[in-house]
Amino acid sequence: MIGSMRDYWLSKLFYDLQSPAAVAEYRAERDKVLDRYRIEAPVRKALAENDVPFLAQRVNAYLLRYYFFATGMKDEEFKRRLRHG
């Protein structure tokens, strides 16, 4: 399997949110947390809209799944959005 282009800052955000404290802060003050990362405007919009397919093209699938788990999306809803947007 060849490597894929990744959005480094989005990946770093998802990686950092594995910390319970970090994800608690993200849930409480999302914009404040996002301001610490060089997240591009379309990506920030996709985060706000839970645009799973858009984000899926930019990060590792395990990090993507973790992010939506940690921010409270049920697996069934996550899978539906993955498949159908």
Next chain:
Amino acid sequence: MASFAGAFAASHGPLLIREWEAVPRGEQSRLKNAFEELGRRLKAASPDVLIVVSPDHWSNFSLDNYPAVCLGVGAVNEGPPEPWMKGFAHREVAGHPGLGLHLVEQAMRAGFEPSVSHRLKLDHGACIPLWRMGLDTLPKVVPMLLNSIEPPMPSLRRCFDWGRLLASAIQNYKEDIKVAVLGTGGLSHSIGEPTMGAIYEDFDHETIRRFSSSEDSLISYLEEELPRRGNGSEEVRNWLVAHGAAGGRGFELVDYLPVPSVIVGCGFACWSAS
């Protein structure tokens, strides 16, 4: 001199812990029995050190640096960082720096170039099997984190060769200890991609069958099939390391069952030391 005490393999999906109570009773019972049978066999082999071959699920490594292979040479490994793994009794797991460094040295001599860490976190990939196998005391653990998460990944042939290298290195390590290998992960599953939840039973059965045939047959099958069998299936690399450590022979299936509630084709296997 050290001796090879056998090789083992087991699945490690997070839902085996997080959603254990939601697993149907019959499947729960088979999973419990399979893990415990593997635990009994591991205890019977009585290894002083266990080389645990597992992916790093973004616990130690990030896009800043994600090594193909990292060997843990620390005196202490940290327990799992995942909050839902807090029931695992071991917040620290003893390592074996002597063997770890020996493996690194032998690898370098043989033209393999692993990354090296003196302190690794053992995430659910390593710790779910250790937990579910019901071991009262853990052997010392030398972690071998093998990338099967973020492409590009080590070739399947290289993973098998890593197993052969481990066996050779164990046999020329001067301390009189017994060393076993545990490969974790697989069999088929799909995480965070549109096929998430899929289990490819036909792939799993054929993979299991080919562990009893030649390594060429096994590797060529996996090279052909893995790209369309779910990203989690890539973890079969860790089974290939165990297989290589056993010299590509002696595979014995302990159990296999597809478990939709944990979204993994769950496999359990061992290889004898002889």
